[in-house]
Amino acid sequence: MHGSGDLGTSGFSDALVILGAAGIVIPAFARLRISPIIGFILVGALVGPAALGAMGNDYPWLNFITISNPESIEPFAELGVILLLFSIGLELSFRRLWTMRRLVFGVGAAELFGAAAIIGVALHLIGQGWQGAIGLGLALALSSTSLVIPLVGTRSAVGRSALGMLLFEDVAIVPIVFLLGAMAPHSAEAGLGALAQTLALGGLAAAGLLIGGRFVLPRLFAQAARTKSPELFLAACLLVVIVSSLITSAVGFSPVFGALIAGIVIAETEYRGEVEVMTAPIRGLGLGIFLITVGMTLNIRLIIGSWQEILLAVVGVLVVKAVVTATLLRLEGARPAVAAETGVLMASPSETTLIVLSAAAAAQLIRPETAAFWQIVTAIGLTITPLLAKLGRMAGRRVDREAPQRVSSALKEGGTGKVVVLGFGRVGQMVADMLTAHGKDYVAIDSDIDAVSAAASDGYAAIFGDVSHPELIERLQSGTPNAFILTMDNPVLVATLTHRLRDAFPDLPIIARARDTTHAARLYKAGATDAVPETVEASLQLAEAALVDLGVAMGPVIASIHQKRDELRGQIKLEADMEEAPRQLGRRRLRDAS
Template sequence: MHHAEITPLMKDALVILGAAGIVIPLFARFRVTPIIGFILVGLLVGPFGLGKLVSDFDFLRHITISEPEALDPFAEFGIILLLFTIGLELSFNRLWQLRKLVFGLGALEILVIGALLAVALSLTGLDWYGSLALGLALAFSSTALVLPISGTNTPVGRASLSMLLFEDIMIVPIIFLLGALAPNATGDGWSGLLDTLWKGGLVVAVMMIAGRFLLPHLFAQAARTKSPELFLAASMLVVIGASLATALVGLSPIVGALIAGLLIAETEYHTEVEGIMEPFKGLALGVFLITVGMGIDIMVIWDQLWQIAFAVIGVLTLKAIVTGVLLRLMGARKATATETGILMASPSETTLIVMAAASSALLISRETAQFWQIVTAIGLTVTPLLAMLGKRLARQVEPAPTLDELDEEGRDAPRVVIVGLGRVGRLVAQMLKRHDVAYVAIDSDPDLIESARHDGYYAVYGNALREDALDKLNIDKAPAVILTMDEHILAQRMVRKLRTAFPELPIIARARDSFHAAELYRSGASTAVPETLESSLQLSEAALVDIGVPMGPVIASIHEKRDEFRERIQEDGALEHKPKLRTSTSEN
């Protein structure tokens, strides 16, 4: 009987999938980003790791990558999917709001860092053309690693996004510039650049106009079939088609992917598309990181250990300082400038692309390119460590506002206290502000506090379970305390502590379900609001109104049903010992 042979590509796919199955849960268990794990796997199974020993130990060929170059298309596709999903999280309105940062801060960042690196490299004996090429290449930062770490909704995320967007725009002009500077470049280098720019601009304009009309109809048809497979196929068609369109006119395919994501973000189907694409993006990004790890040669690092260490430290330090200073000049807070500068310090996957273009144009030698490729790979590897270092230094440079920094009015005036400033806490704060009810929010996550204060919320950093925190918040004068945290046990502890210290204080607590609500009532909550109950009541209200039932009777029945459920939950909580407390304003 004939047995089909396993092809090298199938075997490599098995190695990668096996690595993903081990790396992701293992690193997640220790709360470490899998980015480092994927790079280390690439180093281990690549040609400079166990691959070197295949000739001596034949069994190793089954757990190593046979054809590293065959993985390059998959790595590139991972970056395309990443930029597509980033586009889904944005919108054209938001990009328009960031225009000053993108073309101001972004332009300054890459031009200033590129020029300074070029000067530094020229002092090492490298000619000006090669220095300029390497300086611009190393000025890029990693979109694939920075944005998943920083997000796009925090001050650090917004600053990083603006710089990374400009870098993505500058990829093509820089690569064409390198071609024009090549020793054997012809006089049509600049004309080729202009040709690509006008063609690219035309394609982008057509995509934006056509996409606004065609995409809603395309995804509406896919949604009507109720077929996840068809929805996935439509999503893949859009992202691949947009990437090919920009690539055919000389632009980077990631430009097309980003625009496709932005267009879909304007439709009502963006959440579904984002959910479908997420697993593919994560796996493809893992393949890219594995290819980065496969490019690291331990022996070369050992032979040039001090030179590589000096180069890595020098590049990271220069980029961190320049980026931080530029952010401060643009008005960013010290903490934001410090954290963003350090996070953006490492080189990028785009650095490898620009280096390859510079090497092909004979602006740098093969040995020089290999040296800086290793520096770039190490920089990518330490990016998660830079993120942790940036957070720590940012808190030391400018600690989050604490309870000691409550203004005098905040110390004396009665304020509703909101514990927890996530999604629910923010919404509660918005409603209190709309009705002119004074409040102060407290959270133990400094990043949440920084982001909330940037968005205009009155928030302080602190642990609400501490006795001194309760004293500084003047809980005894507060009209009410609203607990919005999602931690089951922490909420109960907080309710019990507050009820013991302040018997008459109204305590309104968020509950996961009716069972959790009953436990909160037993602990002493005045009102416990189960998320499942409220979502069911809101759904019922919307349905009744939409089918024509008058609003007044609907609202009355909803309140009646809410009171009925609340009484039942209180009975389940065995609250005979609980004193009669004032009804919260949310019930009125």
């Protein structure tokens, strides 16, 4: 640890460690296709006071690559979580919140208190006092908003289900902390009165922010936009977030609650998109700092010494929460795949679990060593959240056995020879409109049940299906389609799916959406008949509009655009063939030699 005289050097070295972690962890883990969440937590565990940081006195040079003052970076970590909740609010609206009321206050409340009751009873049966068991049950039943939502978003069925439950947990955190304070041996009655007062003040503060924000924020952002200064606009964004957080914090609620309300209010204005773009870099860096602080709570020596108890505790918490969440969602009417995936995703504890554990320890409901044990369990749970997301998707695919059959039936209805549109967002719907206009039958497949339901209600031939599931491709083979159009905005998935479809359908046209010319070349190598780069098409459309506006006749313009498009496609295909030729020659020589 640095001494007080090295305070400036300490802060500078801490900043270098954090920025270095962000610059190294994100690209390295992205290349390995691993979530950077794990990387940040591992960096925190490595450079924190329980690992290399403890060796700073013996090896002074380690002070420059370790976090010497963990408390000094906590405000930045809290700012990252606040900005994350603010961005979640930007994706919501009052109408959407109203439609989610059953999910928030029904399933959300049942999930939190149901999981807490089961965990608490289990801990009480193995010797924990009932007051401590209640505190631990409520703490461990919480799930991580800051990790779950970035992994699944808020637009999918899984994301919406998770968001509804997480919103209730974010609101419930303050009453939980007050409840634990009221259960303390030295305060039997004062805590309940303070809780009622805080809830009343919190309600007034929320109402004030919602009502006042609708009048103040549009004017504030309009003034900032007129200056045409990105810096001033960013300053206005941060001012709104910080003031809202301070207001809810002043009345006893969590600052993230104020940030969430601010985001919801701004979501109703025309400045939502610009605000989201401006705050994204700071939000990402702040979240990385928060994850580093989580990693610092991992005591490697304690984990090694008690690995069996810790493993049992982690597995027990994950199983209880996954089963409770999935069961409640099924009772509420969610599809089996959505319930299974959401249950596994929501199984790990939360960063707010650490807050509740501290409150329980401060109220003397649990011993300090007990709190330290469950802090390690929480940190491990947060670390494996990205892995749980993948396991959840796998569980959802295994549970939902009906999707492949629906695909096969849809392809056979009304005869064979339909075009299969994979991905049904805005691009997919436009493709479907053009196919219909020219009398071509199609069936659209998408893994977002909300998008499928909305499209089906609008009259589109859309069905649910996970295109990455191998069994679905087998059902496509039994349905005899006559072409595939891939419209997903996911370069890796499009390339993988193109390769699988070409293996399964050697002779059918495969037309794929590409992000740029480099991605298009990859798709041609994977077997695409045609790859359409977004950047090229946008450039051609701009050129076409400019030439027509300049007075050039429409006929020659269209002819030249088609000629340029064919020329560019030929160049991309040629580059792909030239890269693939040496590989094919090497494979042929290897076969001949064997």
